Amino acid sequence: MNQKETKTLKYNFxxxxxxxxxxxVKWEGGELLKKFGRAERFDEDTIPMFLADMDFAxxxxxxxxxxxxxxxxxxxxxAFLTSPHYIExxxxxxxxxxxxxxxxxxxxxxxxxxxxxxxxxxxxxxxGQGVIVQRPxxxxxxxxxxxxxxxxxxxxxxxxxGYYTIDFDDFEQKASDPNNTLFLLCSPHNPVGRVWTPxxxxxxxxxxxxxxxxxxxxxxxxxxxxxxxxHYPICTLVDDDRLISCTAINKTFNTAGLHCSNIxxxxxxxxxxxxxxxxxxxxxxxxxxxLIAVYNHGEEWLEQVNDYIDGNLRYLDLFLKEKMPQVxxxxxxxxxxxxxxxxxxxxxxxxxxxxxxxQANVVLQDGESFGPEGAGFQRICxxxxxxxxxxxxxxxxxxxxxx
Ligand SMILES: Cc1ncc(COP(=O)(O)O)c(C=O)c1O
Numbered sequence: 001m002n003q004k005e006t007k008t009l010k011y012n013f014x015x016x017x018x019x020x021x022x023x024x025v026k027w028e029g030g031e032l033l034k035k036f037g038r039a040e041r042f043d044e045d046t047i048p049m050f051l052a053d054m055d056f057a058x059x060x061x062x063x064x065x066x067x068x069x070x071x072x073x074x075x076x077x078x079a080f081l082t083s084p085h086y087i088e089x090x091x092x093x094x095x096x097x098x099x100x101x102x103x104x105x106x107x108x109x110x111x112x113x114x115x116x117x118x119x120x121x122x123x124x125x126x127x128g129q130g131v132i133v134q135r136p137x138x139x140x141x142x143x144x145x146x147x148x149x150x151x152x153x154x155x156x157x158x159x160x161x162g163y164y165t166i167d168f169d170d171f172e173q174k175a176s177d178p179n180n181t182l183f184l185l186c187s188p189h190n191p192v193g194r195v196w197t198p199x200x201x202x203x204x205x206x207x208x209x210x211x212x213x214x215x216x217x218x219x220x221x222x223x224x225x226x227x228x229x230x231h232y233p234i235c236t237l238v239d240d241d242r243l244i245s246c247t248a249i250n251k252t253f254n255t256a257g258l259h260c261s262n263i264x265x266x267x268x269x270x271x272x273x274x275x276x277x278x279x280x281x282x283x284x285x286x287x288x289x290x291l292i293a294v295y296n297h298g299e300e301w302l303e304q305v306n307d308y309i310d311g312n313l314r315y316l317d318l319f320l321k322e323k324m325p326q327v328x329x330x331x332x333x334x335x336x337x338x339x340x341x342x343x344x345x346x347x348x349x350x351x352x353x354x355x356x357x358x359q360a361n362v363v364l365q366d367g368e369s370f371g372p373e374g375a376g377f378q379r380i381c382x383x384x385x386x387x388x389x390x391x392x393x394x395x396x397x398x399x400x401x402x403x
Contacts, residue, residue: 009060009300009301010304011056011057011060011301011304011305013056013304013305013308013385014385014386014387015056015057015385016055016385016387016388017055017056017057019055024053025051025053026048026050026051026053026055027048029042029048030042030043030046033050033363038050038363038365038366038369039357039363040357040358041357041358041361042363043361045361046361046362046363047361047362047363047388047391047392047395048362048363049362049363049364049380049381049382049384049389049392050363050364050365050379050381051381052190052251052335052336052337052381053254053256053381053383054254054305054336054383054384055383055384055385055388056254056305056308056383056384056385058253058254058255058290058294058301059253059293059294059297059298059300059301059302060301061293061294061296061297061298061301062253062255062289062290062293062294062297062298064293065289065290065292065293066286066289066290066293068289069285069286069289075284075285077282078282078283078284078285078288079282080109080282080283080288081109083288085292086283086288086291086292087104087107089291089292089295089296090102090107090247090262090291090295091104091107092295092296093295093296094233094247096299097223097299098222098231098232098233098236099236100233100235100236102235102264103266105268105271106264106265106266106271107262107263107264108262108263108264108265108271108274108275108278109260109261109262109263109281109282109283110261110262110263110278110281111259111260111261111281111283112248112250112259112261113218113220113246113248113250113261114140114144115261116246116261116263116278117140117141117144117184117216117218117246118144118147118148119274119277119278120182120214120216120244120263120274121144121145121148121150121182122148122277123270123273123274123277124181124182124214124216124270124273125148125150125181125182125214126150126181127148127149127150128149128150128151128179129150129151129179129180129181129182130150130151130152130153130174130177130179130180130181131145131150131151131152131153131180131181131182131183131184132153132154132155132171132174132175132180132182132183132184132213133145133152133153133154133155133183133184133186134154134155134156134157134166134185134186134189135154135156135157135370135371135372135373135374136157136191136192136367136370136371136373136374136377137184137186137189137190137191137370137371138186138190138191138218138370139369139370139371141184141186141218142371145184150182151179153174153177153180154371154373155167155170155171155174156170156371156373157189157192157373159373161328162328162329162330162339162341163330164189164192164194165194165200166200166203166204168203168207171204171207172207175207175208175210175211175213176211180213181212181213181214182213182214182216183204183208183213183214183215183216184216184218185204185215185216185217185218185234186218187201187217187218187219187222187231187234188219188221188222188224188225188231188332188333188334188335189334189335190221190335190337191335191337191339191365191367191370191374191377191379192332192339193330193331193332193333193334193335193337193338193339194332194333194334195225195226195229195230195231195333195334196232198232198237201232201234201237201238202237202238205234205237205238205240205243206238209238209240209242214242214244214270215234215242215243215244216244216245216246217233217234217243217244217245217246218246219231219233219234219245219246219247220246220247220248220250220251220252220261221251221334221335222247222334223251223252223302224251224252224306224309224334224335224336225306225333225334226306226309226310226313226331226332226333226334227306227307227310229333229334231334233245235264235266241266241267241270242267242270243266244263244264244265244270245263245264246261246263246264247261247262247263247264248260248261248262249290249291249294249295252294252298252302253290253294253298253301253302254383255287255290255294258283258284258286258287258290259283259284259287260283260287260290260291305383308386309336309382309383311386312336312382312383312384312386312389313331313332313336313338313382314331315386315389315390316329316331316338316380316382316389316393317329317331319390319393319397320340323393323397324396324397324400325344326342326344326345326400326403327340327341327342327344327345328340328341328343328344329341336381336382336383337379337380337381337382338379338380338381338382339367339377339379340364340377340378340379340380341376341377342376342377342378343376343377345400345403347403349366349367349368349375349376352376352378353366355396355399355400356378356396356399359398359399360392360395360396360398360399361395362392362395362396364378364379364380365378365379366378367379380392
């Protein structure tokens with residue numbers, strides 16, 4: 001499909017797509033959730049809103065490219081670095097969308113961002129050392145740090161009436177401790193939805209560089225930005241080869257199952273060390289095809305999906321203000337995540353959980369999984385048809401009506 005044809009596409013995000021029978025964790029992972037104690041009930045009536053995974057159809061140019069790839073009938077070993085298309089598509093996307101000129105050599109493929117973060121931790125810190133995070137934050141940051149036998153060092157975010165900021169005094173103190181050698185920055189931030197300003201980003205980078213702390217920015221939500229805000233990749237603000245950025249098509253275009261992340265490491269020596277630990281990995285033929293299609297022809301879909309998500313987040317805001325004012329919520333600046341503060345009800349976390357998960361039969365994510373700072377919160381993911389969100393919210397409202 002050429003660019004001219006894609007201009008005529010109008011996507012219907014209201015479409016309900018039955019994801020059963022696709023091995024979807026979100027829709028068919030009930031046994032897993034039960035096993036890990038994250039939800040007691042999961043049946044055909046459950047509305048799952050716990051996973052950062054969209055229920056929308058992927059961009060049409062990508063679907064067409066994948067069909068055409070299947071028609072080639074063979075799926076042997078794939079070369080991607082030797083073909084310019086993968087690298088050029090990646091460079092083109094970040095130049096057009098973020099004014100970021102990425103050198104071809106700096107792009108290192110990884111089958112997943114979390115896997116890459118594990119390898120980055122292993123490569124740029126040693127056992128027993130501290131890795132700085134800003135809780136409440138994406139829980140695999142913590143499990144990856146602990147799994148590699150490092151210490152989680154939290155520079156907890158400051159919550160001012162639902163708006164989160166950075167405690168820079170504490171950050172500098174933690175960065176200046178020689179035992180803390182790595183900082184995992186979540187930018188934009190999951191779950192609190194902040195899109196960090198250039199001033200905040202530059203200050204964090206300067207502190208890290210001054211104290212020889214390797215800064216790894218997980219920027220995989222960087223294309224899911226609410227209107228009026230701008231995401232700045234860290235490498236566009238601070239010109240220093242020691243900054244590392246994690247990028248991926250998976251959040252932007254809902255291709256997590258295709259396993260395709262690109263880690264941007266500008267320093268040749270650091271790249272060599274990371275690649276040696278990562279091992280020679282190559283994307284699958286489907287990942288290569290998908291990346292080239294979405295980075296070259298996915299912009300129209302992304303603009304429309306962001307508008308639709310804006311609408312869902314606004315709907316959530318109006319619903320809560322009108323029907324559940326005890327729940328504090330701010331429309332996020334980025335991501336498609338709602339960070340809901342249930343503490344206004346004065347209930348225990350267990351009671352909130354029971355009302356949402358068992359009575360309403362909606363699965364969210366308990367705030368504590370993002371660190372103790374998340375106690376009393378629930379995270380909701382809203383990249384779904386509005387009718388599904390409406391049904392989930394009506395059920396949650398009913399479950400709290402008597403409080
Ligand atoms: C901040 C952040 N990093 C990484 C991931 C997962 O990335 P991947 O599927 O590439 O491992 C997520 C998924 O929700 C995320 O929110």
